[in-house]
């Protein structure tokens with residue numbers, strides 16, 4: 001990874017919104033942010049070299065998140081969106097205490113799911129760490145009187161997305177295992193509590209059946225981020241479409257290849273300096 005691969009002076013320096021995830025899953029949130037904030041520049045960091053976070057210790061995820069935040073601070077981004085539920089539940093408090101910058105984080109869409117369900121049964125799909133977190137437990141306590149909320153840890157799904165596998169036998173076998181108990185219990189609404197799973201929506205819908213609603217929180221988080229940035233009077237004054245610059249801690253070629261599918265536009269990808 002030569003320093004020459006990293007643009008020396010980027011035109012977004014000091015003006016962009018930072019977005020990070022354990023890998024490429026947060027690109028699902030970036031899509032929603034691009035829709036909500038057409039004129040902003042975005043700097044996206046995929047920590048694919050250290051993904052998945054979902055079964056790692058809290059100390060590991062906090063340490064990784066701090067490395068990524070240090071990069072964001074050096075790039076003088078005006079706000080950071082943690083496009084990762086696992087990093088949110090494990091690290092957001094530590095990050096907010098350490099960095100003096102607006103940090104917008106994920107929350108699984110349990111509240112809207114509880115309002116949307118007709119059968120009164122909601123499944124929540126997320127990583128093991130997210131499912132075991134106090135945040136998800138609190139959401140279940142808060143909304144559990146309105147519906148039966150069934151959390152389901154789904155190890156292996158993040159790896160599929162990181163490997164660029166969105167359909168096929170391996171994905172279907174995992175999804176059968178995770179979704180069957182939920183569907184059999186009558187769940188008609190599934191919450192995608194991991195940003196990677198948004199890229200498996202088609203496969204999830206196929207296994208769960210057409211009557212099951214599959215919902216995620218990317219649009220809500222993007223709206224919230226836009227409101228925060230605008231309230232801070234930091235919205236881009238430009239009328240031009242903003243640009244996206246991607247960084248990864250994983251193999252560059254893999255990121256380039258997968259981003260061609262996941263972002264569906266020309267994506268400049270660079271290795272993350274000193275990660």
Ligand code: DGL
Nearest residue numbers: 022052053054085086195
């Ligand atoms: N996209 C991350 C999330 O939303 C995946 C975490 C992982 O790497 O396991 O939780």
